[in-house]
Amino acid sequence: AQSVTQLDSHVSVSEGTPVLLRCNYSSSYSPSLFWYVQHPNKGLQLLLKYTSAATLVKGINGFEAEFKKSETSFHLTKPSAHMSDAAEYFCVVSDRSGGYQKVTFGTGTKLQVIP
Amino acid sequence: GAGVSQSPRYKVAKRGQDVALRCDPISGHVSLFWYQQALGQGPEFLTYFQNEAQLDKSGLPSDRFFAERPEGSVSTLKIQRTQQEDSAVYLCASSLEKFWRLNFGPGTRLTVT
Numbered sequence: 001a002q003s004v005t006q007l008d009s010h011v012s013v014s015e016g017t018p019v020l021l022r023c024n025y026s027s028s029y030s031p032s033l034f035w036y037v038q039h040p041n042k043g044l045q046l047l048l049k050y051t052s053a054a055t056l057v058k059g060i061n062g063f064e065a066e067f068k069k070s071e072t073s074f075h076l077t078k079p080s081a082h083m084s085d086a087a088e089y090f091c092v093v094s095d096r097s098g099g100y101q102k103v104t105f106g107t108g109t110k111l112q113v114i115p
Numbered sequence: 116g117a118g119v120s121q122s123p124r125y126k127v128a129k130r131g132q133d134v135a136l137r138c139d140p141i142s143g144h145v146s147l148f149w150y151q152q153a154l155g156q157g158p159e160f161l162t163y164f165q166n167e168a169q170l171d172k173s174g175l176p177s178d179r180f181f182a183e184r185p186e187g188s189v190s191t192l193k194i195q196r197t198q199q200e201d202s203a204v205y206l207c208a209s210s211l212e213k214f215w216r217l218n219f220g221p222g223t224r225l226t227v228t
Contacts, residue, residue, distance in 0.1 A: 034216070044158075044206070044219040090157055092217075100163070100170050101146050101210065103217060108157040 002027050004093045006106035014114045019063075019078040021109045023091030026072060033074045034092040035065055038108075044090070050074065061085070086113045117141065119220035121207050127226045128197045136192045136223045140209030147190050148217065149182055150206040158206055164190060197227045 007022040025031060035047040048059025055067040061084075065076045074091060091106040120139045128134050140147050145166055150158035151174075160174040166187035175182070179198075184190040194201055204224045208217040 036219075043221045046216060049216055094217075100165055102163070102171070103148060103208075104160065105150070105157045 002031070002093055002095055002097055002102055002104050004091050004104050004106040006089075006091050006109050008109050009107065010110045010112065012112040012114060013081045015083055016080050019076070019081045019085065019111065021076040021089050021091075021111065023074045023076065023106060024072050025074060025091070025093045027093055027095045027097070029095040029097055031093050031095040033065075033067060034094065035059065035063070035074075035076050036090045036092060037087050038090065039087045047076070047089075081111075081113045083113050083115060086111055119207055119209050119218050121205075121220040121223050123223060124221060125224050125226075127228060130198060130227055131196050133193065133195045134197055134225060136194075136205050136225070138190045138192070138207030138209075138220060140188065140190070140207070141218055142188070144209035144211055144218070145187075146210045147184055148208045148210075149190070149192050150208065151176075151203045152206055152222070153203045161192070161205075194225075197225075199227050201225060202227045 003026045005024045033050040036044045037047050038044050047063050048057045050057045050067045058064045063078050067074050088108045088110050090108050094103045122137045147164040149161040151161050152158045162182045163171040164184040167184050179195045181193045204222040206222045207220045210217050
């Protein structure tokens, strides 16, 4: 079975402070993992992806995530939040359960950045 | 290069009307997904195509929802006898399966009045 749990529905940080958005996954297969960002009334944009290469993945806009198999986690971090980071973030798992690509979204984390 | 396109971008339907939403995936992409995103929620899986074969339709909420991809490229999601609870953004995504990444279209915002 495949599932994604985003542990926080809302996260609020001050501008210039670190960001941590938590994600745990479950997959019976070797999964690929992604983080997507969605700004208000905008489409989904890929931030970064893990596909069984390096476990520390760097994405756009200074975001990175670390794949930890032992903890089944793929948390998203950024050292210093910017006002433009305010958006909704989705953790996504993809694997080949059932013999074809299956993709599941987490419920999302809304990031608020306080000036 | 051209991304995934969807049309119409906005659709207002009266309750009970039928609607058809179109998705043009990136050329050559084998996999095509439809998702439904209600206001304030994450995208929920509806259905998956590999070329023209609909391999998974477990997410379709009722038999009023029907999707097709007859030639393995363009896909249409049809909703019959629309209800207010069908109001949502319908997202289409395609991927070159082995690379896993989903390329999303801009979505169609359906409002049922």
